[in-house]
Every structure is written in C-alpha cells, then in structure tokens.
Amino acid sequence: MVTPAMTDKIKIEGFSLQYQDGTETLRNVNLSIEKNAITVLFGPAGGGKSSLLRSINRLNDPEDIKQIDGHIFLDSEDILSPKVDLINLRRKIGMVFARPVVLPLTIRKNITYGLEVMGEHNKARLDDAVERSLRQAALWEEINHRLDDPAVALSGGQQQRLCIARTLALEPDVIMLDEPTSGLDPISTGKVENSLQELKKQYTIILVPHSVQQAARTADNAAFFLQGELIEFSRGKGIFTAPTVKKTEDYVTGRFG
C-alpha cells in the first residue's frame, strides 16, 4: 500500500479492470497522485496505463467493460460512483492525447469553444482565457500575432501545445497527458516538458511519457506498470536510480521494453 499523504489529490484503492474479453487489464492498483506534482505512469505498451487514465476520467466505454472493482477518489469524492456528473468530472480533470486533435477553427476559437459551450460569451473574459492559457502552454509568444489563423496551419508541436492550452482554458484541477510528445520533434518535446514544470505549480499532473528517459526527466513521483500491475512506485526519482524490484530495474536499464 502507498501511504496516503495530506497533499494527495487522487487516491486509487484496490482498482481492477476487466474488459469484455475477460483479461484483467489492471489488477489491484493502489496509487496516490500528489497535488502540484508530476506523477509519471510508465512501462511497456499494454501495461494498462491508458486504461487507468480513461478510468480516472470515466472515458472508457461502459459497453467494453466487464467488471471494475475498487475506488478512485478525487479529493474525497469517489469518481466511479454512478452519481458522478461526468461533465463536471471532465471539467476538473482535463485530458491531452498523443495525437493533437485541433478543431477546424481559428487558434482563438479552439480555446474559446469549450468555454462558449459552457455559456461564457463575455469577450473580455474569453480574451483573458486565450492569453492566460496560451501563456501557460508556452505558446503565446510564438502565435499571439496570428490568433485568427486556422489552427491546422500550426506545426505539430504547436498544435499539441494548443491542445494543452484548450484544456487549461477550462481551469481543471488535474491534467492527464497520454504520451503527449510521442509525435513531436525534440525541440517541441522540450517545450512541452518545460511548460509541465511550470504548470505543476498550479495543477496536479499525471503524465504517461513516451520513453523511460522522458519519465526520468519529468517525474516528481513515478509508477512502473507491467501487464496490468503496478510493480513499483517511488516518491521522487529513486525508481530510476535505485529501483527495488528486479522487473523495474530490467526495464529502466533497457533490458526489455
């Protein structure tokens, strides 16, 4: 068991997930996600990392799922409860995916769209949200002179930062990013990693990195997943320098992967 700390934003307790085919994609996962920190979930493909993120955001299609056990608490609310308001939950927990999916609209509209859907039409407040979220996503300096250009004209790295900005505009508490830089060049990747270091001051971040190197660079805390099990967790970067479980060591030293 992970010792829960007062500063934890999310607590996952005894969480198991089976898809319809019956294999246990996640088995008895216990994990605490610290507030204002970057918690990295890493490990080889198929380990269940994306399934866990989707569970936290309730994005799994209920029809795909055979059984779920355990609890996932956001603050003190069990987000697996049928009573949870999914729109509200997804507003509190924003998600960024591997491939940036920008809307076929202007840069500005990509950011204001979600706010407008929620009923915000005040121009000054929308403009403020655009500037604030683009600054937070480290994109403002590059594109503030062309906010009314189509978003699809941006580079891949800029589009991904725009997706991060769009998530930030809704002022979530938690941001989850599932391999957000897997399609980006090293310079754009560095910009995204740098902006995460700034963002954690204000948000709780869960990152599935695209490599062990990225995991080690970005992690405040890290959890190693293998075939549905949380093998090892460390507060701090200890898991990369002094793993205590042989399987973790084999993975972080590149013996398999």
Ligand SMILES: Nc1ncnc2c1ncn2[C@@H]1O[C@H](COP(=O)(O)OP(=O)(O)O)[C@@H](O)[C@H]1O
């Ligand atoms: N909707 C689904 N239905 C059935 N099996 C799934 C579904 N989504 C993922 N899986 C399976 O669950 C396992 C874990 O996948 P995933 O959560 O994507 O792991 P990771 O993100 O660590 O690569 C894989 O074996 C995958 O094939």
Ligand SMILES: [Mg+2]
């Ligand atoms: Mg995945």
